[in-house]
Amino acid sequence: xxxxxxxxxxxxxxxxxxxxxxxxxxxxxxxxxxxxxxxxxxxxxxxxxxxxxxxxxxxxxxxxxx
Amino acid sequence: xxxxxxxxxxxxxxxxxxxxxxxxxxxxxxxxxxxxxxxxxxxxxxxxxxxxxxxxxxxxxxxxxxxxxxxxxxxxxxxxxxxxxxxxxxxxxxxxxxxxxxxxxxxxxxxxxxxxxxxxxxxxxxxxxxxxxxxxxxxxxxxxxxxxxxxxxxxxxxxxxxxxxxxxxxxxxxxxxxxxxxxxxxxxxxxxxxxxxxxxxxxxxxxxxxxxxxxxxxxxxxxxxxxxxxxxxxxxxxxxxxxxxxxxxxxxxxxxxxxxxxxxxxxxxxxxxxxxxxxxxxxxxxxxxxxxxxxxxxxxxxxxxxxxxxxxxxxxxxxxxxxxxxxxxxxxxxxxxxxxxxxxxxxxxxxxxxxxxxxxxxxxxxxxxxxxxxxxxxxxxx
Numbered sequence: 001x002x003x004x005x006x007x008x009x010x011x012x013x014x015x016x017x018x019x020x021x022x023x024x025x026x027x028x029x030x031x032x033x034x035x036x037x038x039x040x041x042x043x044x045x046x047x048x049x050x051x052x053x054x055x056x057x058x059x060x061x062x063x064x065x066x
Numbered sequence: 067x068x069x070x071x072x073x074x075x076x077x078x079x080x081x082x083x084x085x086x087x088x089x090x091x092x093x094x095x096x097x098x099x100x101x102x103x104x105x106x107x108x109x110x111x112x113x114x115x116x117x118x119x120x121x122x123x124x125x126x127x128x129x130x131x132x133x134x135x136x137x138x139x140x141x142x143x144x145x146x147x148x149x150x151x152x153x154x155x156x157x158x159x160x161x162x163x164x165x166x167x168x169x170x171x172x173x174x175x176x177x178x179x180x181x182x183x184x185x186x187x188x189x190x191x192x193x194x195x196x197x198x199x200x201x202x203x204x205x206x207x208x209x210x211x212x213x214x215x216x217x218x219x220x221x222x223x224x225x226x227x228x229x230x231x232x233x234x235x236x237x238x239x240x241x242x243x244x245x246x247x248x249x250x251x252x253x254x255x256x257x258x259x260x261x262x263x264x265x266x267x268x269x270x271x272x273x274x275x276x277x278x279x280x281x282x283x284x285x286x287x288x289x290x291x292x293x294x295x296x297x298x299x300x301x302x303x304x305x306x307x308x309x310x311x312x313x314x315x316x317x318x319x320x321x322x323x324x325x326x327x328x329x330x331x332x333x334x335x336x337x338x339x340x341x342x343x344x345x346x347x348x349x350x351x352x353x354x355x356x357x358x359x360x361x362x363x364x365x366x367x368x369x370x371x372x373x374x375x376x377x378x379x380x381x382x383x384x385x386x387x388x389x390x391x392x393x394x395x396x397x398x399x400x401x402x403x404x405x406x407x408x409x410x411x412x413x414x415x416x417x418x419x420x421x422x423x424x425x426x427x428x429x430x431x432x433x434x435x436x437x438x439x440x441x442x443x444x445x446x447x448x
Contacts, residue, residue, distance in 0.1 A: 002068070016070075024188060027214050027334045036069050038272055038325050041157070041208075042186025043215045045334070046272035046325045048069055053324035057072055060298050063081035 001044075003035045014039065069324070073296030074112070082301040083117035089308050096122045097260045098307050099397055101244060102267035103130030103425025104295045110430035112297040113438060122304065125259055125397035126430075128243055128352055129267060131208040132159050132423035133395060136349045137383040139236055140165040143205050146234065146376060147171065147179040153197065154234075155190035156205040157212075158183040159423045164416055166383045187219035194223060194231040203372045206233040210273045213237045213361065214334035217341045220363075220370050232372040235362055238348065240270050241278045242359035246350075247396060248286050259397045263307040265300065266292035268322050275330025279318045287316045294322040341367050349382065351419055352395025391418035394427050401431040402439070408432065 003025075005013035010026040014037065025031045025044045036048035090096060100106055106126045109115060115124055128134050140163050147154040154171070161172045161183060175181040180200070184190050187204060194202035206216040216233055223231040244264065266279050271292045279290040289310035293303035303321045310317065320326055341364060348360030363371045372378065385391060389411070390404035401407050401420070411417040413429050420428035 024186070024215075024218065026218050027331060027337075029333065038269060040211045040269050041215050042188060043218070045211060045214075045269060046331060048324050050324075053069055056299075056302075056321070056324055060073070060075075060078050060082070060302060063078065063085045 001037050001039045003031055003033055003037060006031055006033060012044070014044075070296065073294065073298045075298065078298055079112075079114075079117060079301055082298065082305060086117075086122065086301070086305050086308055087119045089305070089312065090119050090121060091312060092121070094121065094311070095260075096262055096308060096311060097125055098122070098263050098265060098304060099125040099127045099247070099259075099261050100265040100300070101127035101129040101240065102265075102270065103133070103423065104268060105265055105293065105300060106130070106427055106430050107425050108295055108297055108300055110434040113434070114297055114300055115435075116438060117301065118304065122308070124304075125261065126394070126427040127247065127264075127397060128350065128395040129209065129240065129270075130420070130423050130425040130427075131212070131238070132163055133391065133419040133426045134238065134243070134350045134352060135160075135163065135207055135236055135419065136351045137165055137385060138349065138380040140171070141169070141383055142378050142380040143234060144169055144171060144174045144179075146203060146372065146378060147174050147181050149201075149376070151201045152376075153180045153182060153193060153200040153202045154205055155182050155184045155193060155202060157207065158185075160205060160207065162416055163419050163422050164386075187215045188222070191219050191222045191226070191228070191231060194228045195226060198228075198230055200230060201375075202231050203376075204231070204233045205236070207236040207238075209238055209240050209267075209270050210338075211269045213338050213342065214273065214331075217337045220341060220367060221337070223370065229369075232370050232375050233363070234372040234378070235342075237342065237361040238350065239344070239359050239361070240267060240274070241281070242356055243350065243353060244279075244282055246353050246356045246359070248282065248288070261288065261397070262311050263289035263291070263316075265303050265307070266290045266318070268293060268295045268299070268326070271320075271322065271326040271330065273331045273334050275328050276318050276320045276326055277328050277330070283316045283318045289316045290318045292318070292320045292322050292326050294325070340364075350395075351385070352392040386417050389418040391420045391428075394420050401428040401435070404428070408436065 393399035420426035
């Protein structure tokens, strides 16, 4: 879920694969357009950390061979 | 879909599966419980069990909020919904949960009760605002992920001065249930399963952090790997669990590091702590009475408590005696062990709660798993 618009009253518009939704961002701080979030029952619970996401993908690509 | 599709790559899943197969010891049996219904659903939907070696067993845990809500609480909600002044707002998947004597919210609605499905607690607040002559009650259920949204709804209702908004609180706590599975008097009665490690919840951990699971690693010597909900997340978590078992380690590891921190969402936690307190004991379907496992509103917020406003009393009610949801929620039995499964109990006509939610072990097995067994039988016969 990517934030496409930050709205008043701690709300935001998010999109996933062309589907948009207005959700609440009252549970997280510093929301900006372009952030990826974890969405649950209409609320953003957390932001996805792009660096950690990248690191996980690298680990997966090496099939966990640490 | 960024951060979704990459974690569903079949080729990588097979490479991870090969790594798991190469690392498991042939002389050991590995039993891992995925606590959370989201993982149960992912494992069934993506057929992950087919990718695992035969000595790695996934046990489905009780982390499905709809499944663990006891019948007595459903009955109370149905009774409440029949009051002429009440509008009951509920998440959709509660509608079909069977109550006593074949009742459900769906049937109560058909009989004329004002029950409305909502996607978000904000919808319930909007209804209370738009219809000030109605007593709007939100049927609040779920684990640590849905409690902060309930708390925010109460805050919004208070800010808007809505005197007609209350909640029927059934929020429960994940760590208490994990503890109960490992160590409770009921374990002696229902038996227990061997568990060598846990796949820790994804969304719940974004709120509470990875830290609360440390006690299970330390005191119960069980490895825990917090994992995301995508299939590659689960496969990687299983590999990490296999490694911990092989190396004799029992630690909390975080596979879902892109969203879960050690301490979780402090803002959400503070909000919940301000409004809610832990109750001494709460009944879970399948687990029985679990100490310190649920929340209620604090005295300062009791004007938002539907149980206080309407003088609600919940009476314990029995499941269908043939229903194995209890043992299935503990991981002691599997859906196919239940006589009702697929015969009289299907998602269209659920007898037990595990068949209701898509996160329930029986519903997941009905939708995906049973075809897998059928294929295996065909292959064996060929």
